[in-house]
Structures are given as C-alpha cells and as structure tokens.
Amino acid sequence: MERAYEMGAAYVREKTGKALDLYNRILPEFCHYENKCLYDTFVKGIPEFFKWYDIQFEPQNTILTLDYPLLKDISEYTGIDKIFEFIKSIGLEQKFLKLFPAGYVINILSKDNRNWQESMDNICEIVFTHVIGHIMLGKSLTVIELKETDYFYMQEMFEQIALEDIKKHLEVTLEIYIKNYYENDRELLNYLSGAISGIVVRLKNAADNKVLGNII
Structure with a gap:
C-alpha cells in the first residue's frame, strides 16, 4: 500500500x-x-x-x-x-x-464578435473556422473579405454535398495543410481535427440562414 x-x-x-x-x-x-x-x-x-x-x-x-x-x-x-x-x-x-500575424487574428476575431476581448469563446476555433471556409472556397487566407458570390457558392455546396463528405474532404485537406505549414505536427492535427465536425455544422447552419459573412 x-x-x-x-x-x-x-x-x-x-x-x-x-x-x-x-x-x-x-x-x-x-x-x-x-x-x-x-x-x-x-x-x-x-x-x-x-x-x-x-x-x-x-x-x-x-x-x-x-x-x-x-x-x-x-x-x-x-x-x-x-x-x-x-x-x-x-x-x-x-x-x-x-502562423498568422497578430493583427490578422484580431481582425478575424473582431469580425466574428465586436466584443471579442470579453468573449469566452475559443479564439482558435474562430480562426480555424475562417481557415476552413477559405479552404473550402479555394481562397487565399490573405483574403479577409469574401464576396457575395463566394458565400452563395458555399451555400450551394452545403445543399449539394453531404456533410459527411465535406468533413472527410476537410480532414484530408487539413492533413496536407498541417504537413505544409506546421512540419506535420500530428498532435496539432489531432487537436484541430476534433473540431472539424462542429465547425462544419456551424458553417452549414450559417449557410442555411444566409449569414456566412458573419463567420468567414
């Protein structure tokens, strides 16, 4: 004992x-x-x-x-x-x-929530959602402001492609992204991968309600 x-x-x-x-x-x-x-x-x-x-x-x-x-x-x-x-x-x-300049991150956070300083949301998830949205649209991450046509395209994507297929595609894409920009950090990959399902559902809800511009 x-x-x-x-x-x-x-x-x-x-x-x-x-x-x-x-x-x-x-x-x-x-x-x-x-x-x-x-x-x-x-x-x-x-x-x-x-x-x-x-x-x-x-x-x-x-x-x-x-x-x-x-x-x-x-x-x-x-x-x-x-x-x-x-x-x-x-x-x-x-x-x-x-990976991103602090000003870039703050820009994304303030776009998501004007009161981001007092927010109790996970800030990594907000930026990751932005990244996922851009990956889905094939847009450069340097583009902060998307066009109406981009949001319309994503709305159509959610209407035509099953959520599970979108998730699988993003999981593969994320793996490539982590390999290219984060020296294939598997811990980071696993950590972010766990958030994909929730983010895809959030994007779909935003697409259904035509408010994608609020989060990406």
Whole structure:
C-alpha cells in the first residue's frame, strides 16, 4: 500500500514538473490577442495552480475552473493531469495561431464578435473556422473579405454535398495543410481535427440562414 502511494506521489511530482516546464516554455511568446478570458486563465490562473497545488494531500484538486474553453474535452481529468492537458492544448492553439500575424487574428476575431476581448469563446476555433471556409472556397487566407458570390457558392455546396463528405474532404485537406505549414505536427492535427465536425455544422447552419459573412 505504501509503495503504491509512493509511486503515485512520484508520478504526480513528475507530471507537475513536466507541466510547469511546458508552461514556462509557452509563456514567453504567449499571445492572448486581447482576449481577457484567455489571458486571465493562462497568465493569471495557471501560476496560482502551481502556487497552491498540494501534491501530497490533494493531488486530485484542479483548484482552477479553467474558464477558457478548449477544442477538446478534458472533463475526465483532474488535478495536474487536467492542468497538463490544458497547458498542452493552449500550446497547440498558440502554435496554430502564430502562423498568422497578430493583427490578422484580431481582425478575424473582431469580425466574428465586436466584443471579442470579453468573449469566452475559443479564439482558435474562430480562426480555424475562417481557415476552413477559405479552404473550402479555394481562397487565399490573405483574403479577409469574401464576396457575395463566394458565400452563395458555399451555400450551394452545403445543399449539394453531404456533410459527411465535406468533413472527410476537410480532414484530408487539413492533413496536407498541417504537413505544409506546421512540419506535420500530428498532435496539432489531432487537436484541430476534433473540431472539424462542429465547425462544419456551424458553417452549414450559417449557410442555411444566409449569414456566412458573419463567420468567414
């Protein structure tokens, strides 16, 4: 029993060290794109976790509510496992967003929501939706403002092609995109792939309601 406890404690100590190391590697170039929720959760919140985390007596206590939402569900985790998954996910989001100039990202965020600074939405998902929309239309990512004909074309696409086929096409396209621009980072690919289904449904709903211009 005591040996099992010691092994468990050693695991928690090692995981805490890994999480802190990862956090310290992400933080210097971290950008919150003026989003308060992301800043408060990552820059203010995470250090408080490491400050108060009790490895010995409460290793399962996550301490933080982690208000900033991720593109993956980490609700099954607790304590340092949850914090580690959160930090790792933020690192992947930062890697994805860093491909674009900060002003470009903010432009997309402000187009999606004029109050993006106070928004509690995942900013990576908003930019990723923009990217997916452009990929579907075969448009350069440098084109921020699309034309009415582009939106009409996408509306027709959703009317004529099954959602499942669109998802499959995007999964293949995303793999090529990650290979070309992110050195084939499989973790990033897996992280973003998990969001495709939801984004495609969101785009379809926007197409059905003729409000695609609000999100891409």
